Amino acid sequence: MLRVENKVALVTGASQGIGRCVAERLAAEGATVIGVDMHKVEYDKPSIHSFVLNVTDRAGVKELFHIILERFGRIDILVNNAGITRDALTQKMTEEMWDLVIDVNLKGLFNVTQLVGPQMMEQGGGSIINIASIIGEYGNVGQCNYAATKAGVYGLTKSWAKEFARKGAAVRVNAISPGYVHTAILDTVPENILDDMRKKTMLGRLGEPEEIANAVLFLASDEASYVTGHNLSVNGGMRI
Secondary structure (H helix, E strand, C coil): CCCCCCCEEEEECCCCHHHHHHHHHHHHCCCEEEEEECCCCCCCCCCEEEEECCCCCHHHHHHHHHHHHHHHCCCCEEEECCCCCCCCCHHHCCHHHHHHHHHHHHHHHHHHHHHHHHHHHHHCEEEEEEECCHHHHHCCCCCHHHHHHHHHHHHHHHHHHHHCCHHHCEEEEEEEEECCECCHHHHHCCHHHHHHHHHCCCCCCCECHHHHHHHHHHHHCHHHCCCCCCEEEECCCCCC
8 A cells, every 4th residue: 555645745845865755755655746946857757746946936836836736636745855055154154145045944944834734724634844954953063054944944843733733633744854865965075074974873874865755755644643743863873
């Protein structure tokens, strides 16, 4: 039995890395997936539909939201994965670097969920999964903007878990905090730094995007029907 069969899923930041793996994993388990990103993407699975969207564009988010409802009738799963980094030490961080990361990682997430959450309440249920980060849990040198946004994701997750379950709606809201995952972002990181990351992880390796996608699938499925307001750390034991 497919674990999210006949569900409609919206995945942001779905062109590559974790987002793409999430879209493909949900589709493989029976969901109709709407994958959105800054540019149109081709997928091998016909059940994944690609749309162009900048999550910071409120008008664009609203337009796509209504297109999805018109074409697919509902949204059962929302995966807020879109996010960026603009790293610098605090004293060297420009206002533009700060604002851009805040806009995409926090405002963008809010723009989408502000529409989808109430819709899930109206239809009686749904699962929202916010992709946070180990950096939001523990901070990191040179990433104060990114850390602030990912820590903010936890506050949004807790608040929405309370808001969207009001009036008996079975809407669940959870976060996932990946550790260091082997995506294109790490391709430019020197090998000695990657080795240091591995040594700090109890399992002795970096994560794979598929492992984050598996965690998303669990939280999206009925197997997690009694899990809400939770942050699931998928980091290989990096901060035990």
